[in-house]
Amino acid sequence: MLDVGCSKILAAVFLLALSCNLFAADAPPADSWRVILEPKSMHREVTWEIPGAGRTVIAPVELEGDQYRFPSRKTWDESHFAPADIQRRGAIMAAADLATLKPNYHRDRKQVIQYAELTSDRPIVCSAVLAPKFLDLFRDTLGDKVMLVVPNRFTAYVFPVLASNYQDYYPMVLDAFDSSTWPISVEVFELSDKGMRTVGVYQSP
Structure with missing residues (x-):
């Protein structure tokens, strides 16, 4: 069951990051950051x-390998970060992560697509969903507007908005959230060309 608490605030996820700084001159290699x-x-x-x-x-x-290292506040504050770097490097790596994933489409008995599943044995799905062209991957199958939920670092579900029964899932x-070592969230986001908005959270009845 989906407990819907719609927010009228539209925001592109990447724009949130662009307002902040990330990389110092002595930062690790660009492809190590997400x-x-x-x-x-x-x-x-x-x-x-x-x-x-x-x-x-x-x-x-x-x-680092398949492990994430989160910067401390002290390290963050002591570094000199550039907003342009997070835009460029973050977008490049999210796109690279997305390119390694292939949607698995689940259909009903009439062969109508119900949802797409993105999975990986590496913890990159939670990065890939932030790729600038993420929505383009589903335009021809799910439409120009989709619902997204990322229950763990390795899994994402993408549902069509029109005629969707995503609440039933x-x-x-x-x-997927409860059984994972690295759960993320059961909040549901609507993605469109206007950006991203929170539309609710999955809950048990």
Whole structure:
């Protein structure tokens, strides 16, 4: 069941990050950094709010192997960061992550697509969903406006807005959240050319 609490504030996720600085002159290699969705409950020292979201934030991370390293506030404050770098490097790496993923479309008995699933054995899905052209991947199949939920770092579900029954999939979403070592959120976001808005949160009935 989806407990809908619509927010009228539209925001492109990446614009939240662009208002902040990320990379110092002695920063690690560019391809080691990501901007990801992260659960607010983890209380990372450096995060940015998503308008209308109560459980999900955006965080900069350094990817070491398959492990994320979150910068401390002290390190962050002592560094000299450039907003242009996070725009360029974050977008490049999110696009690179997205390019490694192939949507798995689930259909009903009439072969009508119900939702798309993105999965990886690496914790990059929570980065890939922030790629500038993420929505373009689904325009021909799900439409120009979609619903997105990212229950863990390895999984995302994308639903069509029109004629969608995405609320019915709460058992699947909650299981992906509860069973993961690295859960993110069961909040649902609507993505369109106007940006991103929070539309609700999955809950058990």
